[in-house]
Amino acid sequence: MNxxxxxxxxxxxxxxxxxxxxxxxxxxxxxxxASCNTGWEWNQNSLGxxxxxxxxxxxxxxxxxxxxxxxxxxxxxxxxxxxEGRPDDLRCECDTVxxxxxxxxxxxxxxxxxxxxxxxxxxxxxxxxxxxxxxxRGTAIPRWAFYNITTLSDQCYNVTVAEAIGRDPxxxxxxxxxxxxxxxxxxxxxxxxGSVVLLMLPFIVVLIIKRRMRDGGHKLPRRQGISQRxxxxxxxxxxxxxxxxxxxHTYNIPINLTAFPPPTYETKNPPTxxxxxxxxx
Numbered sequence: 001m002n003x004x005x006x007x008x009x010x011x012x013x014x015x016x017x018x019x020x021x022x023x024x025x026x027x028x029x030x031x032x033x034a035s036c037n038t039g040w041e042w043n044q045n046s047l048g049x050x051x052x053x054x055x056x057x058x059x060x061x062x063x064x065x066x067x068x069x070x071x072x073x074x075x076x077x078x079x080x081x082x083x084e085g086r087p088d089d090l091r092c093e094c095d096t097v098x099x100x101x102x103x104x105x106x107x108x109x110x111x112x113x114x115x116x117x118x119x120x121x122x123x124x125x126x127x128x129x130x131x132x133x134x135x136x137r138g139t140a141i142p143r144w145a146f147y148n149i150t151t152l153s154d155q156c157y158n159v160t161v162a163e164a165i166g167r168d169p170x171x172x173x174x175x176x177x178x179x180x181x182x183x184x185x186x187x188x189x190x191x192x193x194g195s196v197v198l199l200m201l202p203f204i205v206v207l208i209i210k211r212r213m214r215d216g217g218h219k220l221p222r223r224q225g226i227s228q229r230x231x232x233x234x235x236x237x238x239x240x241x242x243x244x245x246x247x248x249h250t251y252n253i254p255i256n257l258t259a260f261p262p263p264t265y266e267t268k269n270p271p272t273x274x275x276x277x278x279x280x281x
Contacts, residue, residue, distance in 0.1 A: 034071040036108035042163050043104050045140040045170055051104035054139055058101070061136040062092035071102065074109045081119040094123035097131040100145045103157035115156040116149045135173050142167035 034052040036043070044050050049057075052071050059071075071079065079102055082089035092098065096116060103113040120126050129148040135141060144162035149155050 034073045034105055034109060036105070037110065040108040043108060043142065043144070043167075045142050045167055047138075047140055049139060051101045051108065051145075054141060055098070055101045055105055057136055057139040058098065058131075058133075058141075059092055062133055063088045071105055074106060074111050078111055078114075079106050081121070082123055084122050090123060092133075094120055094125060095127035095132055096129055096147075096149045097127075097141060097145045100147065100149065100157050100162070101141070104145075104159075104162065107157070107159055113157040115154055117155055131171070135171055137173045140170040140172045142170055146171065 033056065036050040036052060040050065045054060055071050082093045084090065093102075099116055099119050107113050128150055129146055131141065131146075144165040144167065147161065147165055149157065152158060152161070
């Protein structure tokens with residue numbers, strides 16, 4: 001256990017010793033509803049609800065069926081922080097928005113606020129500058145309730161800071177407000193868009209491939225036909241002559257020997273002429 005937790009426990013024990021009859025935060029039947037004293041109109045929302053009224057609406061929704069009617073009137077006491085023995089406290093009060101609203105309800109009745117560290121020392125999970133539930137209809141949370149208390153040196157609700165921040169813009173049923181909620185909404189939106197893109201990507205790839213195949217099937221034969229026609233018109237086939245391709249022909253040339261009388265020789269044996277009648281081709 002660190003020093004902050006030790007200090008928080010000591011503060012709770014000290015408050016319990018000073019106010020041994022502390023009634024806790026939430027009134028049961030018959031209700032004694034808390035309300036702000038006069039002069040605290042600045043902390044009301046646009047509906048004219050003071051922090052005590054806003055807290056009663058928020059907690060009635062969060063603590064559905066628990067019989068809670070809203071914060072009790074202080075009567076010189078204080079509001080105790082969430083405790084392990086009260087599960088609804090740990091579920092509904094471990095955020096700085098609820099803390100700030102309850103501290104505002106306590107101070108506007110004349111009470112003294114204490115630190116967020118003391119308030120949340122038994123919370124397993126805490127939410128800073130955001131309200132972790134849907135805001136019910138019929139109320140609005142002022143802007144000052146979403147201020148990040150942990151940035152203050154004492155981490156304590158500060159009336160001066162809250163009044164300087166003001167109520168606008170408010171968080172309503174449709175607009176939850178708070179920087180944490182905006183970041184969460186952004187993450188969710190990115191996740192949804194990314195999921196849709198991933199789901200559609202295979203279909204897009206298939207469509208592109210099919211389109212290319214379809215376009216290629218129409219264009220390729222046309223190009224081949226054009227090429228073949230051009231080849232038939234402009235390019236003449238050539239043959240390389242070879243000995244095997246050359247035809248062989250026989251030419252018969254008649255020779256009339258009577259047109260050429262043989263010469264006269266003095267010898268008794270003149271030369272003999274042989275007429276083959278054909279010439280080799």
